[in-house]
Amino acid sequence: MSLTPQFLDELRARTTLSTLIAKSVKLQRAGNEFKACCPFHNEKSPSFYVNDDKGFYHCFGCSAHGDAIKWMTDQRGLPFIDAVKELVAAAGMEMPQQDRRSTERAERAKGLHEAMADADRWFAEQLAGADGAQARAALDRRGIRADTARSFGLGFAPDARGRLKAALASYGDAMLVESGMLISVEGKEPYDRFRGRLMIPIRDVRGRTIAFGGRILGDGEPKYLNSPETPLFDKGRTLYNLDRAQAAARKAGRVIAVEGYMDVIALAQAGFYEVVAPLGTALTEHQLERLWRLSDVPILCFDGDAAGQKAAIRAAQRALPLLGPGKSLRFVTIPDGQDPDDLVRAKGAAAFEALLDEAQPLDERLWRHEIAAEPVTTPESRAGLKRRLTELARTIGDPMVRDEYIFEFRQRADALFAPPPRPPRTPFKPGAPRKPGERWKPPEAPPSETAHAIAKGIDPFLAKAVLAGLIRHPAEIARHMELLGSLRLIDGPLGALYEAMVDVMLEDRSLDSGSLITILARSGFESITEELMRADAMPFSFTGYGDALQATDHLGEAIGILVSAPAVKLALGKATEAFVAGDDRAFERQQVLIREQQQLQARLANLVLADEDDV
Incomplete structure (x- = not known):
């Protein structure tokens, strides 16, 4: 069947848009136009206008815009050809001839x-x-x-x-x-x-x-x-009650998928009209796509029994390859072995609404499922958890969303397995009262001359790159805190910035990069943080927004090099002085240190990004 632009223009010209829309929306005359509360989002004052002369509708609140055909596809949820057929019949026209x-x-x-x-x-x-x-x-x-x-x-x-x-x-x-x-x-x-x-x-x-x-x-x-599948019925592409729920879902700004017919019917009777159900099968990719046409984040509501929870995690895993920016799922679990039908009959609509308000995001549902899968009390089981989470995240098709999930799961695992923070030490003050039986502890020793010498030998360019990487991946601060102690001794803004970053992350280890940057800016580090965030120009694999898992691995390698290089340099200088002074045994030590220095330089070179002009 061929639908030419001329045929579609004639169809639009023969369709009075306000008459079409008035079948489901109460319109009010407003000069040469009509106005109403928008059917695509909740609002108290009208911002939805219909113009018959120009043949389009427009909402100044949510930017919904279209003609008669788009109204049928977006508000009624019809496929394009079905929308055209309905309008053709209403306009007294005939569809082009089929074969x-x-x-x-x-x-x-x-x-x-x-x-x-x-x-x-x-x-x-x-x-x-x-x-x-x-x-x-x-x-x-x-x-x-x-x-x-x-x-x-x-x-x-x-x-x-x-x-x-x-x-x-x-x-x-x-x-x-x-x-x-x-x-x-x-x-x-x-x-x-x-x-x-x-x-x-x-x-x-x-x-x-x-x-x-x-x-x-x-x-x-x-x-x-x-019913079995027929020329009319494809159960993997059909959602029960979609015909009634689609307009309600667009108005409510949400769509809810439950397990069965009776749940849909009971919830509709309780005032939840935006509810659909699959047809005796787990949610399919086609059904998920249908849900996403109605809402960016559909709510999946499953029973609390084992079968319901199995269906929930199966839907979560099936959705991963289809995710895109802003497109996700939320999950509600009905407690005490009930289903939505039982809940609304026993406790009313308010109880169900309260559960919807607490719906779990998709990443939280996946995380809890994997945490509960097996104990994580050994290094091997913790590594297994991280591997399973990474494998799940890598099934996501959209690269941006995939990287965010890898980073999110890595942060959660690091926070879960991180040792508890040590309480701050308070130096002993002479004359301060002690509890009975409490033993005197000497104050913490100040940094040694060697520690100061190592800090002075730190490469400032590499230190800036490492700090930029830590701001990109704040969870790595706690992981490498002991190793990076020498950064505190660097004179100037870099040392002060690192100390502030440690203090902030000890207060709240769940902070993400954006939150850390905001807090640092408020603390007076805005200019240096902005400078480091321009570190994309730095030729290192861990300072950008690429693969999160690879970036954190490379960042750990860079931290090892940053700390080891000045210590090796300092030791090499002492070995060279000893050899010059006539200590023959120092020569062998000097050669070992030279090889170590070369190995560190080679490891650092592996973290430098390739120049695209040379590829």
Whole structure:
């Protein structure tokens, strides 16, 4: 089918946009335009305007903007071609001609849609009739009101093998088998698939019934029975209640995915209209993409039992390759083995809303799952935890998000396994009172002349690069604090900056780079911090925003070189003096130190970035 720009322009010209939008939004005349509270976000005063002359709508609050077709795709959630078809029918136009095969497929789909609509009406009639007394009683026990049942189109399938088949006989057995309503077994007459079950229609985004879920009323298995996949129904691409939830989700600014049909129905009855559910399977990539069209951070709500938690972590892991900047998930766990249906019936809507307010971010859910997977009491198990977290993060497709996850997990692991900070020492003062039995401790010795000499020999350029790397990766400060003690002895702003960084991180080891920079700036280190943050010009692999795991490894290597090089240089100078003074044994020591110095220089060269002009 070919939709030319001329055809689409004619369609827009024949569609009165305000009439289309007024079907679901209350518009008020405002001069030559119409205004309303925006249907795409919550607001108290109107900022959404519709202009028929120009053929577009625009919200000055959230910047939603589009024409009649975009309204149908964004607000109604229809695929583009379905949106065009609806507008064409309303405008009295005809779609461009299809080829013969496409026409045959469309006619067959039309017949299937009509059969499913008739089955939907027939099941609803049975629920309201004498045969549906048991099903109505079951709904009443679950607290589902009659108006809610009607709203969701609930029905009942009598416990008989041929009642539906007889009611829809005009469609013929072949079409009813293709629709999934009959079961065909070789050598036997086709018979009704659903028998003795509460029937729940499954609809597409246009609100057309495409399948059914059937819940058994008494004991028996399976508890739920879904339609098989058909030309109309692909369960991996379908979300239950999406047709009703999409507008509510855009208005509420969130979408909630729960485990089952009855959870959706109970939550809608409690006032949560933005709720959907997968269809007896774990959330698929296609279903996640559907959710992300409605909200950047959908909320997944799972039962607290083992099966629910397994489904939650499976969804979390499946989402990782699809993440992008701003696109994520949050997780809610229903406590005490309940499901959302139980919770809202027992404690009301406020209890469920409180759980939504405390939803866990995706990274937190993954972290807690891996921490609980096995004890982390040995070096090997701690290394295993870090490896699992890194492997999870590396499945993320977007490089920026992937690096952030690697860095986040590295920080969490470092904070978890870091030794507790030592209490600050207070030097003994003569005459100060001591507790009974307390022994006198001498004050901490001042730094030795050798320590001062090593500090003076530190390469200032490499020291700046290391400080820049530590600001990029603050968790590394605690890891290397003992080794970097000589930085405190550097005269001038570099030594003062390092000491301030240590003090800040001892106060709060969870600080990220941005928070550390802000605090340092407030403490008077703004200019030197800005200078170091321009250290991207430095030719080192650990001063930029590349691979976080590699950067922290290289930073540790650079710190070792920074501290070792002046000590080796100092020792080499003493060995050379001794050799010149006639100590023959000092020659061998001198040669060893020269080789060490060369090795340090070679290790540092490995951390220098390649010049792109030379590649």
